[in-house]
Amino acid sequence: MSSPMDLSHPLPTPYPKKSLYDPPIRILVDTRIHLLPGDTNEDRNTFLINHICHLHWHTEFIPTKHRRYAFSTERYPIESTRCLFLVDYGQTASKEEDEDVPVVYYKWTGEYLTPLPILSYEAWIKNKLKYVYPFTPAPNWQNGVNRDREREMLLSKVLWAGSSGGATDEDLRALRNNEEDWAWLRATLDPDVFGGFLYEARRRIY
Template identity: 35%
Template sequence: METTASNIGGSPEPPVRILVQTLTHLVPGKDSHERTYSMLDRMCQHHWNCDFSVPKFRWASHNCQFAFNNRRCFFLIDYGESQNDDDVPVLSYEWTGEALKPLPQLATDPEIQAKLKEEVPFTWKPSKRERSDVPIPRLVKSRLAYEENLRSSEMDYMREHPEDAQWLKAHVRPRLWRRFVAEMNANRSPDDPVIEE
């Protein structure tokens, strides 16, 4: 169901979905966590004059590769429960870097509708897809793109597998490789060798 803020009036009552499209460089904050929560807080402030909180609200994001400018990314907040996803209104906006601007055509885009329905249903359903384990080097590459901190287990793995570190170096931009090296060296034990750029 497509709905706009103007035909709901005031604070939308649950069930409702809030969908925001923006560009990665317009999202304020210094890292992935801060940027994500700044957008979630803005969305909740816009509608309910409160900060985002779990379990009251549920959230998802897509393509938030903050290490790159001008990437179209999305934030979604779900509020409430419903027996039928088709009955849940979707309020859609664009974040301009300064304000949330209504963007009703976003919710009617067939590609967006399909992605929401298949990958992020309002009513949780067990996944039909088998979960595949992502190889650690690809996971590290993704974390660098999303400006997420590496986990200690991932850093340990990369130290133990220099061939995977070389693969990573060949598959990321030089500034992301430098970030990887800096994070690895900053979190090494005295016994670990220094990683060279």
């Protein structure tokens, strides 16, 4: 039996046409943590990201060429947690063209990748790809402010003690008035957690 590292393992069909592998393109893989080999999350991440790159471009992950992301349905994932891995390759002429970049969806079975186009219908995944992991990454620093760091701090406030947690009324109003930050928060939080947060936010500031 071929091991998961054996990239010559026969793959199920149909796979997307070869032309779809050309940049710009996004590859998204859905799996469970325990299905990936390795002792640490970094080992598991590296294995699957390299497998994706070998399958599509016959190379290992190249930081100067590819962009990699990993996210799960839980903030503190355990072995059986559902997790997703994203590899982006290429550039668009402008950020407005990001939504036209094709996305190829797979499931990792523990042995091979199999097409899973039904992922494209999950709203929370679409929100993740658009607001949290856009194809054209936002600059880490803009106007002297690190927006990613600000959002992480806001998320920590929201999660503290549940519902609206440590978020102040001022934080909630700022969120309400910033459509992009609101969409980022909604895409980042578990739907049940976001529902509780939304209820508390409306009670306090609406």
